[in-house]
Amino acid sequence: KKKAFIFDLDGVIVDTAKYHFLAWQKIAGRLGIEFTHEHNEQLKGVSRVRSLDIILGLGGVEATREDKEKWLAEKNEDYLNYIAAMNEEEILQGVVPVLQFLKAQNQNIALGSASKNARPILEKVNILHYFDAVVDGNDVTNAKPDPEVFLRAAQLVGASATDSVVFEDSVAGVQAANIAGMTSIGIGSPAILGEAHYVYTDFTEITTDFLNRLITN
């Protein structure tokens, strides 16, 4: 059967969280806000605007709309410099074989990401051509755990929610997939992603047997 396999980007295909962290840390540092790797976990799967609000909240900093706009632009400019230096080597282990297998099985492949930089990143790491549809932060109004991003991706490739499978590294993303009525596959720690239907530490653990079962079920 032709199903939709929907991939999150950050934390699933590439580890751009480290670049988001470096860029946010500069803004936080300038504002005298302590921002650690642990804090950065709270930003995973969260939109850019919401991320800034969380950081300002950590420091109890109030800001005007203009200030926020300025910091958001500066953060993104800095982040884009890291993106510009990315290449294929930054694709997480096991991802390309899974994409290749799904393509060979004539399955639909889509992206469902909160990032507004999703397309340029897929281009930089040279895997945009695998995707039949890309839905990102520019296309949706409601952030995960709202299912909008995944429902839109499924719709674009003509698959129903029950025929859609989502790979996600964030709790909000797994919840979004579940709310959509899709099969959720957590990529990361079972302790964190317990709500997912299946959890794998990374894509090297995902067998073609398992993928075949998702296709035929």
Ligand code: B16
């Ligand atoms: P941007 P995902 C998300 O990507 C990241 O996990 C999150 O940390 C980031 O704030 C968000 O994209 C927005 O990114 O600033 O590039 O628009 O995990 O949904 O692929």
Ligand code: MG
């Ligand atoms: Mg993610």
